[in-house]
Amino acid sequence: MQALSHLWQPPTGFLGRILEEAQARVASLSLRSNELRDAASTATPAIPIVTALRQAHVAIIAEVKRRSPSRGDINPTLSAEARALGYAAGGAAAVSVLTEPTHFGGSTDDLRAVARALATPVLRKDFIVDEIQITEARAAGAAAVLLIARGLPPRQLSILLKSARYWGMEALVEVRTEDELEHAVNSGAALIGVNNRDLETLEMDLHTGRRLLPLIPSDLIAVSESGIISAEDVQRAADSGADAVLVGSSLSATTDPASAVAALTGVPRRRRGN
16 A cells, blocks of 8 residues: 555546635634534434445435536525435435535535434535544534545545544545555445546546446445436446445436435345455
8 A cells, every 4th residue: 555655646626626625624624623522422323324235235325415516506405304304215225415515515504404304324425634524524413424535645544434433433435446446445444435427527437337346345335426317327336236326416306306216226236256
């Protein structure tokens, strides 16, 4: 891993810009560090997300997302709580809540409302660069956080993964290359996501999942992210070895979230051979 640490360079494009904005938010968030640690320490224990995603069928992680840089407005007046309850009614194994405010229209208030409303695990999806954001997630009721390997120096990724575990949470470690996957595995990640969208360019490449999902060790949870719309897409992800899929824009845009999630469920999971 010394080689990967040496090769890592800060991301460019959209991901580089949004991480700079995240760093600015961390500066103000740090002023509340004592308050957030107290709240995290007394929060209801996190619901185990690994258990929830380990099913006979491909598990659905349904996402609450009002807008995105690639699509613009998706559902700007969406109620996070009502949408999440619809997802759960349709059979979602977990719910992802985008909390990034500027480009995705989210907030930690959304996360808090969803976590209070559901008996299923909730993932905080944001651009996390500092341990205080993980503390904030636990204080708001999250069971897991997203960590983007491309956006973090390898040593910092390991530190943040340990921080999530300290607070009784898991981390969905997102990768797009073989080197990032190797580091995620060696760091002890239990959940590994493969994003078909390149967050630096915002371009979609479904071959990314087909290439990397089969390489994820079979004792870990492999999640396919981006580009999932239909049950046929879920089947293709399953054929590549996905244990779960994370579905955002199409579910956030629908007028019937319960039926939309239900239409994606029931695809048998195939064990990977590694």
